[in-house]
Amino acid sequence: MPEDDLQKKNNERKPARVPTDPFDTVIRSFNDFFHYPPVKGFLQSIDEFFQMPFSAVPFHVDVEETAQEYIVTAELPGVAREQIQIGIFRDRVVIAVENREELTKSDDADGSFRRRVTKKLDSRSISFPKAVLEQKGKATFRNGLLTIRLPIDKGKQLRIEG
Structure with a gap:
């Protein structure tokens, strides 16, 4: 066999380019993991969630x-005082607004009566880094603006005896 043919045959047997860095394979695999389904679709849905405006937030706080x-x-325009519920816990407050709509329709000619009740509860939960004194909290509601004042629980000071 001529030397040129032998050299060509040896070149054909060589494996494809071997990465010089052992982490190349790991990085390539990791990159492929995020760019192919099902992970790619999941990540796209997360991106879409954060790109859309937070219109699902019921009211501003x-x-x-x-x-x-x-x-x-809390800004609650068009809300009546009776629709608001406030829950105070040790480290958070929950503001809930209940919207109830009732539609009644009666037809004397048919003798039919129809009633539809729709109830929707929007709520926001606000967490505090420090505990509050639940029993001393106060709330006011004027012109669509709810204001809640919650004193911070400072605990008791312990005196060091000498």
């Missing part, structure tokens, strides 16, 4: 912290 208390304000 602001929280301010002072040295003595947390002041929570």
Whole structure:
């Protein structure tokens, strides 16, 4: 066999380019993991969720912290005081607004009566980094603005005996 043919045959037997860095294979596999289904579809749905505006948030809430208390304000235009429920827990407050709609329709000619009740509960939960004094909390509601004042529980100071 001529030397040129032998050299060609040896070149054909060589494996494909071997990565010089052992981490190339790991990185390539990791990259492929995120670019092919099912992971790719899952990641795209997460991206779409964060790109859309948060229209699912039922109402706007602001929280301010002072040295003595947390002041929570919620914008609730068009909401009646009776629709609002406030739950105070050791480290959070839950504001819920119940929207109830009732549609009644009667037809004397048919002798039929139709009633439809729709109930929707929107709520927001606000967590605090420090505990609050639940029993001393106060809430006011004026012109569509709910204000909740919750004193911060400072605990008891322990004196060191000498």
